[in-house]
Amino acid sequence: MLQTEYSIFERDVEILFPTLRELGIGFVPYSPLGRGFLTGAVKPAAEYEEDDMRRQDPRWQPGNFERNVEAVRQLKELAASKGATVSQVALAWLLTQGTDIVPIPGSRKAERVAENVGAADLLLTVEDQAKIKQILPEGGFGERYIKEYAPTWV
Template sequence: MAQNTTNLPQRSLGSQGLKAGAMGLGTMGMTIAYGAPDEQSSIATIHRAYELGVTLFDTAELYGLGTGSSEQLLGRAVEGFRDDILLATKFGYDLSDPARIREGALDMDSRPEHIREVTENSLRHLGTDRIDVLYQHRVDPNVPIEDVAGTVGELIAEGKVRYFGLSEAGPDTIRRAHAVHPVSVLQTEYSLFERAVEADVLPAVRELGIGFVPYSPLGRGFLTGAVKPAADYSADDMRSRDERWQPGNYEKNLAAVRELTAFADSKGIAVTQLALAWLLAQGDDIVPIPGTRSPQRLEENVAAAHITLTPDDLARIQEILPHGAAGSRYPAAIRPTWQ
């Protein structure tokens, strides 16, 4: 494998000393949610990401549905360069009952003892002695966020974790956690398709010196343009249930992406690169983590970090898609509620 010698720009994720290449890699789709896994292609993609200067690699206990498969895959793939990168993973679900998982039930569990149990499992699955970023995957309404922050703070003091992160938390929760132990980074969905964080969340994290990691920065693949209606996806593909792919919404979103594609073509870039360059232009404290199992797609995504959009370009993009996509990003039963 080639050494990491790229000139991918580096970014500071907040004020706690966390730095990463301007583009990260999300690994959820390598094991769940986007059809049958392809381990060989996934590992090749992780290796290519490292060669191109990607340093932030993101996984979660959930992505293995309680088996550890996602973390194990990532751990095997980065074994030869683990000390050169950042490994991020997440806790926060009760995945003890496979039947509940198969039914689509995702029960929360951020009790301190469970956080410690999941962390030990994650360390073992990743084959490492420390987790660089440990996120609470979703806010648990049954456990005070102060208890969560305190527990992760203890793990940091013990050297098992380096940085504390939250995912899909609102300003009040972020402030309460940050008062107990500094929150280094927030991970929440943000893209041309999903703008809700712009109102209250981004201002709050910037006030507190917290970095921001957008997941699904390509609208779960819709912003690639390689899409089809919900009914054409398999049952194990989350796009078969996503409101943005449903009749009515699908046609509106497809029309917007076609306009964005035409504009990207006029600039000699791919629509994916346009979408990622737009996201990077929203602040130098942002590191997106697009997911892919294709080394070629990954190369295209990383190249977006070298694209500069002008004020006129940004105005044109806003004109095409002023408010995000048609349709909610999650079904009502699992839609995150910020506090």
């Protein structure tokens, strides 16, 4: 089992999937809600505590932050049309990527666990998936890490 970040926001690891599947290796995406961005409970980088990694995360920096907020707003419209939350859409999207992909969303509250479980019952149509790809064609705006910490997959 390989474990790394993977979500609607973070898609760099998709390059590994053909090899993982050829070898029969499952994939466990952590932070499937984009480090909280896909929950809608976000604020600009400067508003986080000094030791919070989101202060440095390029996706929270000016320019990228606003673009990501707009993408989440559009995802919220899609989610509302399905009677769901953005978090549920994000998790349902992961579940459409293959039976060998098992996300592990973190949660501190029972109601969030129940919300996350509800994603398993959410059906995303081909049109929904195309809309998601239109909103975030290659994932979130901004790199996953600052350059010094960025992994290389090939």
